[in-house]
Amino acid sequence: MSGSNKTDFTNPSTFILLGIPGLEASHVWISIPFCTMYAIAVLGNFTILFIVKMEPSLHGPMYYFLCMLAISDLVMSMSIVPKMLSIFWFNSREIDFNACLTQMYFIHCASAMDSGIFVAMALDRYVAICDPLRHSTILTNPVVAKIGLAVLLRSGLIALPLPFLVRQWPYCRTNIIRQPYCAHMAVVKLACADTSVSSYYGLFVLFCVMGLDVIFIIVSYIQILRDIFSLPTKDARLKTFGTCGSHLCAILAFYIPGLFSSLIYRFGQNIALHFHILIGTICLLLPTMLNPIIYGVRTKQIRDRVLRLFTHKGT
Template identity: 75%
Template structure:
Protein backbone atom coordinates (compact mmCIF):
# COMPACT_ATOMS: atom_id res chain seq x y z
CA UNK A 1 0.00 0.00 0.00
CA UNK A 2 2.97 2.27 0.64
CA UNK A 3 4.21 1.62 -2.89
CA UNK A 4 0.82 2.56 -4.28
CA UNK A 5 1.14 5.89 -2.52
CA UNK A 6 4.50 6.73 -4.00
CA UNK A 7 4.63 5.09 -7.41
CA UNK A 8 3.81 7.35 -10.35
CA UNK A 9 1.20 5.98 -12.74
CA UNK A 10 -1.52 7.15 -15.09
CA UNK A 11 -5.06 5.78 -15.12
CA UNK A 12 -4.57 2.88 -12.70
CA UNK A 13 -6.22 -0.44 -13.42
CA UNK A 14 -7.48 -0.63 -9.84
CA UNK A 15 -8.31 1.63 -6.92
CA UNK A 16 -7.91 0.70 -3.27
CA UNK A 17 -10.78 1.46 -0.88
CA UNK A 18 -9.57 1.97 2.68
CA UNK A 19 -12.95 1.49 4.34
CA UNK A 20 -13.35 3.85 7.28
CA UNK A 21 -9.93 5.45 7.85
CA UNK A 22 -8.90 5.46 11.49
CA UNK A 23 -11.38 2.76 12.45
CA UNK A 24 -9.81 -0.20 10.65
CA UNK A 25 -9.51 -2.22 13.84
CA UNK A 26 -13.26 -1.86 14.40
CA UNK A 27 -14.31 -2.87 10.88
CA UNK A 28 -15.63 -6.26 11.98
CA UNK A 29 -17.78 -4.70 14.70
CA UNK A 30 -18.99 -1.93 12.38
CA UNK A 31 -20.00 -4.58 9.86
CA UNK A 32 -22.65 -5.94 12.25
CA UNK A 33 -25.05 -2.94 12.06
CA UNK A 34 -24.19 -2.47 8.38
CA UNK A 35 -25.08 -6.08 7.58
CA UNK A 36 -28.24 -5.83 9.69
CA UNK A 37 -29.36 -2.71 7.82
CA UNK A 38 -28.69 -4.43 4.48
CA UNK A 39 -30.72 -7.51 5.42
CA UNK A 40 -33.63 -5.34 6.61
CA UNK A 41 -33.45 -3.26 3.42
CA UNK A 42 -33.48 -6.36 1.18
CA UNK A 43 -36.28 -8.16 3.03
CA UNK A 44 -38.38 -5.03 3.57
CA UNK A 45 -38.25 -3.76 0.01
CA UNK A 46 -38.85 -7.19 -1.50
CA UNK A 47 -41.83 -7.56 0.85
CA UNK A 48 -43.28 -4.27 -0.43
CA UNK A 49 -42.86 -5.40 -4.04
CA UNK A 50 -44.34 -8.84 -3.33
CA UNK A 51 -47.40 -7.48 -1.52
CA UNK A 52 -48.19 -4.84 -4.15
CA UNK A 53 -47.73 -7.33 -7.01
CA UNK A 54 -49.89 -9.95 -5.31
CA UNK A 55 -52.83 -7.70 -4.40
CA UNK A 56 -54.81 -6.19 -7.30
CA UNK A 57 -56.44 -3.73 -4.89
CA UNK A 58 -53.04 -2.08 -4.43
CA UNK A 59 -52.48 -1.53 -8.13
CA UNK A 60 -52.80 2.23 -7.95
CA UNK A 61 -50.59 5.32 -8.42
CA UNK A 62 -49.28 5.69 -4.88
CA UNK A 63 -48.33 2.03 -4.64
CA UNK A 64 -46.59 2.18 -8.01
CA UNK A 65 -44.51 5.07 -6.68
CA UNK A 66 -43.79 2.98 -3.60
CA UNK A 67 -42.62 0.10 -5.80
CA UNK A 68 -40.34 2.48 -7.71
CA UNK A 69 -38.89 3.59 -4.39
CA UNK A 70 -38.38 -0.03 -3.28
CA UNK A 71 -36.54 -0.93 -6.51
CA UNK A 72 -34.38 2.18 -6.21
CA UNK A 73 -33.49 1.34 -2.62
CA UNK A 74 -32.58 -2.23 -3.59
CA UNK A 75 -30.24 -1.03 -6.34
CA UNK A 76 -28.75 1.72 -4.18
CA UNK A 77 -27.96 -0.56 -1.24
CA UNK A 78 -26.77 -3.48 -3.38
CA UNK A 79 -24.39 -1.26 -5.33
CA UNK A 80 -22.50 -0.43 -2.12
CA UNK A 81 -23.10 -2.87 0.74
CA UNK A 82 -21.59 -6.08 -0.70
CA UNK A 83 -18.29 -4.33 -1.39
CA UNK A 84 -18.33 -2.59 2.00
CA UNK A 85 -18.87 -5.91 3.77
CA UNK A 86 -16.09 -7.49 1.68
CA UNK A 87 -13.75 -4.76 2.92
CA UNK A 88 -14.81 -5.22 6.53
CA UNK A 89 -14.79 -9.04 6.55
CA UNK A 90 -12.12 -10.09 4.05
CA UNK A 91 -9.99 -6.95 3.67
CA UNK A 92 -10.90 -7.05 -0.05
CA UNK A 93 -10.03 -3.44 -0.81
CA UNK A 94 -9.19 -3.50 -4.50
CA UNK A 95 -11.78 -2.41 -7.04
CA UNK A 96 -11.31 -2.30 -10.79
CA UNK A 97 -11.11 1.20 -12.28
CA UNK A 98 -14.13 0.63 -14.54
CA UNK A 99 -16.05 -1.04 -11.68
CA UNK A 100 -15.29 1.97 -9.49
CA UNK A 101 -16.71 4.37 -12.08
CA UNK A 102 -19.74 2.09 -12.54
CA UNK A 103 -20.36 2.08 -8.79
CA UNK A 104 -20.02 5.88 -8.78
CA UNK A 105 -22.68 6.12 -11.49
CA UNK A 106 -25.12 3.82 -9.68
CA UNK A 107 -24.68 5.58 -6.33
CA UNK A 108 -25.35 9.07 -7.65
CA UNK A 109 -27.83 8.09 -10.37
CA UNK A 110 -30.15 6.20 -8.04
CA UNK A 111 -29.81 8.85 -5.33
CA UNK A 112 -31.05 11.31 -7.95
CA UNK A 113 -33.84 8.93 -8.96
CA UNK A 114 -34.90 8.51 -5.33
CA UNK A 115 -35.09 12.27 -4.94
CA UNK A 116 -37.29 12.46 -8.03
CA UNK A 117 -39.58 9.76 -6.67
CA UNK A 118 -40.05 11.73 -3.45
CA UNK A 119 -41.04 14.75 -5.53
CA UNK A 120 -43.53 12.59 -7.47
CA UNK A 121 -44.96 11.28 -4.18
CA UNK A 122 -45.42 14.87 -3.02
CA UNK A 123 -47.38 15.55 -6.21
CA UNK A 124 -49.52 12.48 -5.52
CA UNK A 125 -50.27 13.76 -2.00
CA UNK A 126 -51.10 17.20 -3.38
CA UNK A 127 -53.60 15.80 -5.88
CA UNK A 128 -55.10 13.37 -3.32
CA UNK A 129 -55.71 16.08 -0.72
CA UNK A 130 -56.32 19.21 -2.78
CA UNK A 131 -58.26 17.53 -5.63
CA UNK A 132 -59.53 14.25 -4.13
CA UNK A 133 -62.43 13.78 -6.56
CA UNK A 134 -60.09 14.11 -9.56
CA UNK A 135 -57.25 11.99 -8.17
CA UNK A 136 -57.99 8.91 -10.28
CA UNK A 137 -58.49 10.93 -13.46
CA UNK A 138 -55.38 13.08 -13.03
CA UNK A 139 -52.94 10.43 -11.80
CA UNK A 140 -53.71 7.63 -14.22
CA UNK A 141 -51.48 4.56 -14.42
CA UNK A 142 -50.23 5.82 -17.78
CA UNK A 143 -49.16 9.15 -16.29
CA UNK A 144 -47.46 7.40 -13.36
CA UNK A 145 -45.40 5.29 -15.77
CA UNK A 146 -44.44 8.40 -17.76
CA UNK A 147 -43.40 10.19 -14.56
CA UNK A 148 -41.29 7.18 -13.59
CA UNK A 149 -39.62 7.14 -17.03
CA UNK A 150 -38.85 10.87 -16.83
CA UNK A 151 -37.34 10.42 -13.35
CA UNK A 152 -35.16 7.55 -14.60
CA UNK A 153 -33.98 9.46 -17.67
CA UNK A 154 -33.31 12.62 -15.67
CA UNK A 155 -31.18 10.75 -13.15
CA UNK A 156 -29.22 8.89 -15.83
CA UNK A 157 -28.57 11.95 -18.00
CA UNK A 158 -27.62 14.16 -15.05
CA UNK A 159 -25.14 11.69 -13.57
CA UNK A 160 -23.57 10.23 -16.72
CA UNK A 161 -21.07 13.12 -17.10
CA UNK A 162 -19.62 12.40 -13.63
CA UNK A 163 -17.94 9.05 -14.49
CA UNK A 164 -17.14 10.29 -18.00
CA UNK A 165 -15.25 13.27 -16.57
CA UNK A 166 -13.60 11.11 -13.93
CA UNK A 167 -12.39 8.70 -16.61
CA UNK A 168 -10.59 11.39 -18.57
CA UNK A 169 -8.50 12.73 -15.66
CA UNK A 170 -4.92 11.48 -15.23
CA UNK A 171 -4.26 9.78 -11.88
CA UNK A 172 -0.55 10.08 -11.20
CA UNK A 173 -0.29 10.46 -7.41
CA UNK A 174 -2.16 7.64 -5.73
CA UNK A 175 -4.92 5.12 -6.30
CA UNK A 176 -6.01 4.96 -2.65
CA UNK A 177 -9.55 6.16 -1.92
CA UNK A 178 -10.08 6.91 1.80
CA UNK A 179 -13.67 5.73 1.70
CA UNK A 180 -15.87 2.65 1.63
CA UNK A 181 -17.15 3.30 -1.90
CA UNK A 182 -16.32 5.23 -5.05
CA UNK A 183 -18.00 8.57 -4.49
CA UNK A 184 -17.42 11.22 -7.12
CA UNK A 185 -15.67 13.81 -4.94
CA UNK A 186 -13.26 11.29 -3.40
CA UNK A 187 -12.28 9.84 -6.79
CA UNK A 188 -11.83 13.23 -8.48
CA UNK A 189 -9.57 14.44 -5.66
CA UNK A 190 -7.03 11.80 -6.66
CA UNK A 191 -6.58 13.28 -10.14
CA UNK A 192 -3.48 15.35 -10.86
CA UNK A 193 -5.26 17.87 -13.07
CA UNK A 194 -7.54 20.86 -12.83
CA UNK A 195 -10.80 19.17 -11.87
CA UNK A 196 -12.86 22.28 -11.15
CA UNK A 197 -15.34 21.34 -13.87
CA UNK A 198 -16.12 18.10 -12.00
CA UNK A 199 -16.55 20.02 -8.75
CA UNK A 200 -18.82 22.60 -10.35
CA UNK A 201 -20.87 19.94 -12.08
CA UNK A 202 -21.19 18.04 -8.81
CA UNK A 203 -22.60 21.19 -7.19
CA UNK A 204 -25.03 21.55 -10.10
CA UNK A 205 -26.27 17.99 -9.59
CA UNK A 206 -26.63 18.66 -5.86
CA UNK A 207 -28.64 21.78 -6.67
CA UNK A 208 -30.97 19.77 -8.93
CA UNK A 209 -31.51 17.25 -6.13
CA UNK A 210 -31.68 19.49 -3.08
CA UNK A 211 -32.76 22.73 -4.74
CA UNK A 212 -35.31 21.81 -7.40
CA UNK A 213 -36.78 18.65 -5.88
CA UNK A 214 -36.98 20.00 -2.33
CA UNK A 215 -38.47 23.27 -3.59
CA UNK A 216 -41.15 21.33 -5.47
CA UNK A 217 -41.88 19.24 -2.37
CA UNK A 218 -42.13 22.36 -0.19
CA UNK A 219 -44.49 24.06 -2.65
CA UNK A 220 -46.65 20.93 -2.76
CA UNK A 221 -46.88 20.81 1.02
CA UNK A 222 -47.70 24.50 1.24
CA UNK A 223 -50.75 23.80 -0.91
CA UNK A 224 -51.50 20.68 1.12
CA UNK A 225 -51.35 22.60 4.40
CA UNK A 226 -53.63 25.30 3.01
CA UNK A 227 -56.16 22.62 2.07
CA UNK A 228 -55.83 20.93 5.46
CA UNK A 229 -56.32 24.13 7.47
CA UNK A 230 -59.45 24.88 5.46
CA UNK A 231 -61.11 21.69 6.75
CA UNK A 232 -63.91 22.36 9.26
CA UNK A 233 -62.86 20.20 12.22
CA UNK A 234 -59.64 19.46 14.05
CA UNK A 235 -60.17 15.70 13.70
CA UNK A 236 -60.51 16.02 9.94
CA UNK A 237 -57.34 18.11 9.78
CA UNK A 238 -55.35 15.63 11.86
CA UNK A 239 -56.65 12.64 9.92
CA UNK A 240 -55.84 14.18 6.55
CA UNK A 241 -52.40 15.39 7.62
CA UNK A 242 -51.72 11.93 9.07
CA UNK A 243 -51.91 10.48 5.55
CA UNK A 244 -48.73 12.46 4.75
CA UNK A 245 -46.82 11.24 7.82
CA UNK A 246 -44.90 8.41 6.15
CA UNK A 247 -43.89 10.59 3.22
CA UNK A 248 -42.59 13.34 5.50
CA UNK A 249 -40.59 10.82 7.57
CA UNK A 250 -38.81 9.27 4.58
CA UNK A 251 -38.13 12.69 3.06
CA UNK A 252 -36.38 13.83 6.24
CA UNK A 253 -34.49 10.51 6.50
CA UNK A 254 -33.20 10.98 2.95
CA UNK A 255 -32.50 14.69 2.50
CA UNK A 256 -31.00 15.58 5.90
CA UNK A 257 -28.14 13.00 5.73
CA UNK A 258 -27.69 13.71 2.00
CA UNK A 259 -27.27 17.43 2.55
CA UNK A 260 -25.03 16.92 5.57
CA UNK A 261 -22.83 14.39 3.73
CA UNK A 262 -22.48 16.67 0.69
CA UNK A 263 -21.55 19.68 2.80
CA UNK A 264 -19.04 17.78 4.96
CA UNK A 265 -17.33 16.23 1.91
CA UNK A 266 -16.83 19.66 0.36
CA UNK A 267 -16.36 22.00 3.31
CA UNK A 268 -15.75 19.80 6.37
CA UNK A 269 -11.98 19.63 5.99
CA UNK A 270 -11.48 20.06 9.74
CA UNK A 271 -13.75 17.14 10.58
CA UNK A 272 -12.18 13.70 11.19
CA UNK A 273 -12.06 11.63 8.01
CA UNK A 274 -13.85 8.70 9.65
CA UNK A 275 -16.75 11.01 10.55
CA UNK A 276 -17.13 12.19 6.94
CA UNK A 277 -17.07 8.61 5.65
CA UNK A 278 -19.55 7.46 8.28
CA UNK A 279 -22.01 10.25 7.37
CA UNK A 280 -21.70 9.33 3.68
CA UNK A 281 -22.60 5.76 4.54
CA UNK A 282 -25.59 6.90 6.59
CA UNK A 283 -27.32 8.55 3.65
CA UNK A 284 -26.69 5.50 1.45
CA UNK A 285 -27.67 2.80 3.95
CA UNK A 286 -30.26 4.19 6.34
CA UNK A 287 -33.01 5.35 3.89
CA UNK A 288 -33.20 1.97 2.04
CA UNK A 289 -33.66 0.32 5.43
CA UNK A 290 -36.10 2.86 6.89
CA UNK A 291 -38.37 3.35 3.87
CA UNK A 292 -40.02 -0.12 3.87
CA UNK A 293 -40.16 -0.11 7.69
CA UNK A 294 -41.88 3.29 7.82
CA UNK A 295 -44.35 2.46 5.05
CA UNK A 296 -44.94 -1.03 6.41
CA UNK A 297 -45.80 0.33 9.86
CA UNK A 298 -47.72 3.47 8.90
CA UNK A 299 -49.55 2.32 5.76
CA UNK A 300 -52.62 0.41 6.94
CA UNK A 301 -53.20 -1.46 3.68
CA UNK A 302 -49.65 -2.80 3.53
CA UNK A 303 -49.49 -3.50 7.26
CA UNK A 304 -52.73 -5.52 7.21
CA UNK A 305 -51.72 -7.55 4.19
CA UNK A 306 -48.28 -8.22 5.62
CA UNK A 307 -49.81 -9.47 8.87
CA UNK A 308 -52.25 -11.67 6.95
CA UNK A 309 -49.39 -13.02 4.88
CA UNK A 310 -47.65 -14.31 8.00
CA UNK A 311 -50.65 -15.26 10.12
CA UNK A 312 -52.89 -16.65 7.36
CA UNK A 313 -55.85 -15.13 9.16
CA UNK A 314 -58.67 -13.02 7.85
CA UNK A 315 -58.65 -14.85 4.50
CA UNK A 316 -62.36 -14.41 4.00
CA UNK A 317 -62.30 -10.66 4.60
CA UNK A 318 -59.18 -10.37 2.46
CA UNK A 319 -60.65 -12.23 -0.53
CA UNK A 320 -63.91 -10.30 -0.32
CA UNK A 321 -61.99 -7.09 -0.93
CA UNK A 322 -62.97 -5.50 2.38
CA UNK A 323 -60.45 -2.78 3.16
CA UNK A 324 -60.03 0.34 5.22
CA UNK A 325 -62.37 3.18 4.41
CA UNK A 326 -61.36 6.79 4.09
CA UNK A 327 -63.20 10.07 3.89
CA UNK A 328 -61.18 11.32 0.93
CA UNK A 329 -60.69 9.34 -2.31
CA UNK A 330 -57.06 8.55 -2.93
CA UNK A 331 -55.91 9.87 0.44
CA UNK A 332 -55.40 6.62 2.35
CA UNK A 333 -51.90 5.31 2.51
CA UNK A 334 -48.85 7.46 2.85
Protein backbone atom coordinates in the same frame (compact mmCIF):
# COMPACT_ATOMS: atom_id res chain seq x y z
CA MET B 1 1.16 -2.80 -5.48
CA SER B 2 4.20 -1.40 -3.72
CA GLY B 3 4.82 1.23 -6.38
CA SER B 4 1.19 2.18 -6.84
CA ASN B 5 1.27 5.18 -4.53
CA LYS B 6 3.49 7.37 -6.71
CA THR B 7 3.29 6.16 -10.26
CA ASP B 8 2.69 8.06 -13.47
CA PHE B 9 -0.36 6.57 -15.17
CA THR B 10 -3.38 7.87 -17.02
CA ASN B 11 -5.99 5.46 -15.70
CA PRO B 12 -5.07 3.01 -12.93
CA SER B 13 -6.10 -0.59 -13.47
CA THR B 14 -7.43 -0.74 -9.90
CA PHE B 15 -8.24 1.47 -6.95
CA ILE B 16 -7.65 0.50 -3.32
CA LEU B 17 -10.57 1.09 -0.96
CA LEU B 18 -9.33 1.52 2.60
CA GLY B 19 -12.67 0.99 4.32
CA ILE B 20 -12.68 3.14 7.47
CA PRO B 21 -9.10 4.48 7.81
CA GLY B 22 -7.83 4.34 11.36
CA LEU B 23 -10.41 1.75 12.43
CA GLU B 24 -9.06 -1.23 10.47
CA ALA B 25 -8.77 -3.31 13.65
CA SER B 26 -12.49 -2.80 14.28
CA HIS B 27 -13.72 -3.54 10.77
CA VAL B 28 -15.40 -6.81 11.80
CA TRP B 29 -17.33 -5.07 14.58
CA ILE B 30 -18.21 -2.11 12.34
CA SER B 31 -19.58 -4.55 9.77
CA ILE B 32 -22.31 -5.77 12.15
CA PRO B 33 -24.57 -2.65 12.05
CA PHE B 34 -23.97 -2.21 8.30
CA CYS B 35 -24.81 -5.86 7.65
CA THR B 36 -27.96 -5.46 9.75
CA MET B 37 -28.98 -2.32 7.86
CA TYR B 38 -28.38 -4.12 4.56
CA ALA B 39 -30.45 -7.15 5.57
CA ILE B 40 -33.35 -4.95 6.71
CA ALA B 41 -33.15 -2.84 3.54
CA VAL B 42 -33.15 -5.86 1.20
CA LEU B 43 -35.84 -7.78 3.10
CA GLY B 44 -38.01 -4.71 3.64
CA ASN B 45 -37.89 -3.41 0.08
CA PHE B 46 -38.49 -6.85 -1.46
CA THR B 47 -41.43 -7.26 0.94
CA ILE B 48 -42.89 -3.94 -0.27
CA LEU B 49 -42.55 -5.06 -3.90
CA PHE B 50 -44.11 -8.46 -3.16
CA ILE B 51 -47.07 -7.07 -1.21
CA VAL B 52 -47.92 -4.41 -3.79
CA LYS B 53 -47.72 -7.01 -6.57
CA MET B 54 -49.92 -9.52 -4.74
CA GLU B 55 -52.53 -7.11 -3.36
CA PRO B 56 -54.88 -5.71 -6.07
CA SER B 57 -56.16 -2.97 -3.74
CA LEU B 58 -52.65 -1.47 -3.69
CA HIS B 59 -52.48 -1.09 -7.46
CA GLY B 60 -52.58 2.70 -7.46
CA PRO B 61 -50.26 5.67 -8.09
CA MET B 62 -48.99 6.01 -4.50
CA TYR B 63 -47.98 2.36 -4.32
CA TYR B 64 -46.49 2.29 -7.81
CA PHE B 65 -44.26 5.19 -6.79
CA LEU B 66 -43.45 3.31 -3.57
CA CYS B 67 -42.32 0.32 -5.67
CA MET B 68 -40.06 2.62 -7.69
CA LEU B 69 -38.59 3.92 -4.42
CA ALA B 70 -38.03 0.34 -3.21
CA ILE B 71 -36.17 -0.56 -6.43
CA SER B 72 -34.04 2.58 -6.19
CA ASP B 73 -33.19 1.80 -2.54
CA LEU B 74 -32.22 -1.76 -3.49
CA VAL B 75 -29.90 -0.39 -6.19
CA MET B 76 -28.31 1.98 -3.68
CA SER B 77 -27.73 -0.61 -0.95
CA MET B 78 -26.57 -3.34 -3.35
CA SER B 79 -24.14 -0.93 -5.01
CA ILE B 80 -22.37 -0.13 -1.74
CA VAL B 81 -22.73 -2.78 0.94
CA PRO B 82 -21.51 -6.06 -0.66
CA LYS B 83 -18.12 -4.57 -1.58
CA MET B 84 -17.92 -2.79 1.77
CA LEU B 85 -18.53 -6.04 3.66
CA SER B 86 -15.89 -7.81 1.56
CA ILE B 87 -13.43 -5.14 2.73
CA PHE B 88 -14.48 -5.53 6.37
CA TRP B 89 -14.55 -9.35 6.37
CA PHE B 90 -11.96 -10.47 3.82
CA ASN B 91 -9.72 -7.40 3.44
CA SER B 92 -10.64 -7.41 -0.27
CA ARG B 93 -9.70 -3.81 -0.96
CA GLU B 94 -8.98 -3.79 -4.67
CA ILE B 95 -11.66 -2.63 -7.08
CA ASP B 96 -11.25 -2.52 -10.85
CA PHE B 97 -11.17 0.99 -12.36
CA ASN B 98 -14.28 0.37 -14.49
CA ALA B 99 -16.05 -1.34 -11.59
CA CYS B 100 -15.32 1.73 -9.46
CA LEU B 101 -16.85 4.03 -12.10
CA THR B 102 -19.87 1.73 -12.39
CA GLN B 103 -20.38 1.77 -8.63
CA MET B 104 -20.08 5.57 -8.65
CA TYR B 105 -22.68 5.85 -11.40
CA PHE B 106 -25.27 3.68 -9.67
CA ILE B 107 -24.79 5.40 -6.29
CA HIS B 108 -25.42 8.86 -7.72
CA CYS B 109 -28.14 7.63 -10.10
CA ALA B 110 -30.06 5.98 -7.25
CA SER B 111 -29.71 9.08 -5.09
CA ALA B 112 -31.11 11.32 -7.86
CA MET B 113 -33.87 8.78 -8.51
CA ASP B 114 -34.94 8.78 -4.86
CA SER B 115 -35.22 12.57 -5.01
CA GLY B 116 -37.27 12.44 -8.20
CA ILE B 117 -39.61 9.79 -6.78
CA PHE B 118 -40.28 11.95 -3.72
CA VAL B 119 -41.33 14.74 -6.10
CA ALA B 120 -43.69 12.31 -7.87
CA MET B 121 -45.12 11.23 -4.50
CA ALA B 122 -45.63 14.89 -3.55
CA LEU B 123 -47.54 15.38 -6.81
CA ASP B 124 -49.70 12.35 -5.99
CA ARG B 125 -50.49 13.69 -2.50
CA TYR B 126 -51.22 17.16 -3.91
CA VAL B 127 -53.75 15.83 -6.43
CA ALA B 128 -55.29 13.39 -3.91
CA ILE B 129 -55.90 16.16 -1.34
CA CYS B 130 -56.39 19.31 -3.43
CA ASP B 131 -58.34 17.76 -6.32
CA PRO B 132 -59.56 14.36 -5.05
CA LEU B 133 -62.43 13.98 -7.53
CA ARG B 134 -60.01 14.09 -10.46
CA HIS B 135 -57.23 12.01 -8.88
CA SER B 136 -58.09 8.83 -10.77
CA THR B 137 -58.46 10.67 -14.07
CA ILE B 138 -55.28 12.76 -13.71
CA LEU B 139 -52.91 10.08 -12.39
CA THR B 140 -53.91 7.19 -14.63
CA ASN B 141 -51.62 4.18 -15.05
CA PRO B 142 -50.14 5.51 -18.35
CA VAL B 143 -49.43 8.87 -16.69
CA VAL B 144 -47.79 7.15 -13.71
CA ALA B 145 -45.69 5.06 -16.10
CA LYS B 146 -44.59 8.22 -17.96
CA ILE B 147 -43.68 9.95 -14.68
CA GLY B 148 -41.68 6.90 -13.60
CA LEU B 149 -39.89 6.79 -16.96
CA ALA B 150 -39.13 10.52 -16.75
CA VAL B 151 -37.66 10.09 -13.26
CA LEU B 152 -35.55 7.15 -14.43
CA LEU B 153 -34.27 8.96 -17.54
CA ARG B 154 -33.52 12.14 -15.61
CA SER B 155 -31.57 10.25 -12.95
CA GLY B 156 -29.66 8.16 -15.48
CA LEU B 157 -28.73 11.16 -17.63
CA ILE B 158 -27.80 13.35 -14.66
CA ALA B 159 -25.40 10.73 -13.27
CA LEU B 160 -23.96 9.78 -16.68
CA PRO B 161 -21.38 12.60 -16.99
CA LEU B 162 -19.82 11.76 -13.60
CA PRO B 163 -17.90 8.59 -14.61
CA PHE B 164 -17.02 10.06 -18.02
CA LEU B 165 -15.52 13.15 -16.38
CA VAL B 166 -13.60 10.99 -13.92
CA ARG B 167 -12.27 8.78 -16.73
CA GLN B 168 -10.69 11.69 -18.60
CA TRP B 169 -8.47 12.87 -15.74
CA PRO B 170 -4.86 11.62 -15.39
CA TYR B 171 -4.02 9.93 -12.08
CA CYS B 172 -0.43 10.33 -10.95
CA ARG B 173 -0.76 10.80 -7.20
CA THR B 174 -2.26 7.68 -5.72
CA ASN B 175 -4.90 5.06 -6.38
CA ILE B 176 -5.93 4.79 -2.72
CA ILE B 177 -9.50 5.86 -1.89
CA ARG B 178 -9.82 6.56 1.81
CA GLN B 179 -13.35 5.21 2.21
CA PRO B 180 -15.26 1.96 1.51
CA TYR B 181 -16.92 2.92 -1.81
CA CYS B 182 -16.25 4.99 -4.94
CA ALA B 183 -17.96 8.34 -4.42
CA HIS B 184 -17.52 10.96 -7.14
CA MET B 185 -15.47 13.56 -5.25
CA ALA B 186 -13.38 10.92 -3.46
CA VAL B 187 -12.12 9.70 -6.84
CA VAL B 188 -11.81 13.19 -8.36
CA LYS B 189 -9.47 14.21 -5.52
CA LEU B 190 -6.96 11.59 -6.70
CA ALA B 191 -6.55 13.20 -10.12
CA CYS B 192 -3.50 15.35 -10.88
CA ALA B 193 -5.26 17.89 -13.09
CA ASP B 194 -7.66 20.80 -12.86
CA THR B 195 -10.87 18.99 -11.94
CA SER B 196 -13.03 22.10 -11.60
CA VAL B 197 -15.48 20.79 -14.20
CA SER B 198 -16.20 17.72 -12.07
CA SER B 199 -16.59 19.82 -8.93
CA TYR B 200 -18.89 22.33 -10.62
CA TYR B 201 -21.01 19.60 -12.15
CA GLY B 202 -21.36 17.89 -8.76
CA LEU B 203 -22.57 21.19 -7.28
CA PHE B 204 -24.94 21.64 -10.22
CA VAL B 205 -26.51 18.25 -9.53
CA LEU B 206 -26.79 19.05 -5.82
CA PHE B 207 -28.30 22.54 -6.08
CA CYS B 208 -30.05 22.69 -9.45
CA VAL B 209 -31.52 19.18 -9.44
CA MET B 210 -32.12 18.10 -5.85
CA GLY B 211 -32.53 21.73 -4.80
CA LEU B 212 -35.34 22.19 -7.32
CA ASP B 213 -36.88 18.92 -6.13
CA VAL B 214 -36.96 20.22 -2.56
CA ILE B 215 -38.54 23.51 -3.70
CA PHE B 216 -41.24 21.63 -5.64
CA ILE B 217 -41.99 19.42 -2.61
CA ILE B 218 -42.20 22.45 -0.30
CA VAL B 219 -44.54 24.31 -2.69
CA SER B 220 -46.72 21.20 -2.99
CA TYR B 221 -47.01 20.85 0.77
CA ILE B 222 -47.80 24.54 1.22
CA GLN B 223 -50.80 24.02 -1.08
CA ILE B 224 -51.69 20.77 0.69
CA LEU B 225 -51.56 22.42 4.13
CA ARG B 226 -53.73 25.30 2.91
CA ASP B 227 -56.38 22.82 1.80
CA ILE B 228 -56.07 20.78 5.00
CA PHE B 229 -56.53 23.83 7.26
CA SER B 230 -59.59 24.85 5.27
CA LEU B 231 -61.37 21.63 6.27
CA PRO B 232 -64.24 22.20 8.72
CA THR B 233 -63.33 19.81 11.56
CA LYS B 234 -60.18 18.88 13.44
CA ASP B 235 -60.79 15.17 12.82
CA ALA B 236 -61.03 15.73 9.08
CA ARG B 237 -57.81 17.76 9.13
CA LEU B 238 -55.93 15.09 11.10
CA LYS B 239 -57.26 12.26 8.92
CA THR B 240 -56.29 14.05 5.71
CA PHE B 241 -52.88 15.06 7.02
CA GLY B 242 -52.33 11.46 8.15
CA THR B 243 -52.33 10.35 4.51
CA CYS B 244 -49.14 12.41 4.04
CA GLY B 245 -47.40 11.09 7.17
CA SER B 246 -45.42 8.29 5.53
CA HIS B 247 -44.30 10.52 2.67
CA LEU B 248 -43.15 13.30 5.00
CA CYS B 249 -41.21 10.86 7.22
CA ALA B 250 -39.49 9.33 4.18
CA ILE B 251 -38.61 12.79 2.83
CA LEU B 252 -37.05 13.78 6.17
CA ALA B 253 -35.16 10.46 6.34
CA PHE B 254 -33.70 11.14 2.89
CA TYR B 255 -32.92 14.87 2.81
CA ILE B 256 -31.87 15.56 6.42
CA PRO B 257 -29.06 12.92 6.55
CA GLY B 258 -27.96 14.04 3.07
CA LEU B 259 -27.81 17.68 4.19
CA PHE B 260 -26.01 16.70 7.39
CA SER B 261 -23.42 14.68 5.47
CA SER B 262 -22.92 17.51 2.97
CA LEU B 263 -22.35 20.06 5.74
CA ILE B 264 -19.83 17.80 7.48
CA TYR B 265 -18.01 17.22 4.17
CA ARG B 266 -17.67 20.95 3.46
CA PHE B 267 -17.28 22.48 6.92
CA GLY B 268 -16.06 19.64 9.13
CA GLN B 269 -12.33 19.94 8.48
CA ASN B 270 -11.60 19.43 12.18
CA ILE B 271 -13.67 16.24 12.38
CA ALA B 272 -11.74 12.96 12.40
CA LEU B 273 -11.65 11.23 9.00
CA HIS B 274 -13.06 7.93 10.29
CA PHE B 275 -16.05 9.75 11.86
CA HIS B 276 -16.63 11.67 8.64
CA ILE B 277 -16.63 8.46 6.56
CA LEU B 278 -18.87 6.57 9.00
CA ILE B 279 -21.43 9.38 9.05
CA GLY B 280 -21.33 9.77 5.25
CA THR B 281 -21.87 6.03 4.71
CA ILE B 282 -24.67 5.83 7.27
CA CYS B 283 -26.40 8.83 5.67
CA LEU B 284 -26.37 7.06 2.30
CA LEU B 285 -27.66 3.74 3.62
CA LEU B 286 -30.04 4.84 6.37
CA PRO B 287 -32.93 5.84 4.03
CA THR B 288 -32.75 2.48 2.23
CA MET B 289 -33.47 0.77 5.56
CA LEU B 290 -35.95 3.31 6.95
CA ASN B 291 -38.21 3.71 3.90
CA PRO B 292 -39.76 0.20 4.01
CA ILE B 293 -40.09 0.46 7.80
CA ILE B 294 -41.82 3.85 7.54
CA TYR B 295 -44.27 2.71 4.89
CA GLY B 296 -44.76 -0.68 6.52
CA VAL B 297 -45.61 0.81 9.92
CA ARG B 298 -47.49 3.96 8.91
CA THR B 299 -49.45 2.70 5.88
CA LYS B 300 -52.43 0.68 7.11
CA GLN B 301 -52.96 -1.27 3.88
CA ILE B 302 -49.35 -2.48 3.81
CA ARG B 303 -49.26 -3.15 7.56
CA ASP B 304 -52.46 -5.21 7.42
CA ARG B 305 -51.21 -7.17 4.39
CA VAL B 306 -47.92 -7.99 6.15
CA LEU B 307 -49.79 -9.15 9.27
CA ARG B 308 -52.10 -11.31 7.15
CA LEU B 309 -49.10 -12.76 5.36
CA PHE B 310 -47.37 -13.86 8.57
CA THR B 311 -50.63 -14.92 10.26
CA HIS B 312 -51.49 -17.07 7.27
CA LYS B 313 -48.06 -18.68 7.35
CA GLY B 314 -48.35 -19.32 11.07
CA THR B 315 -51.72 -21.11 10.83
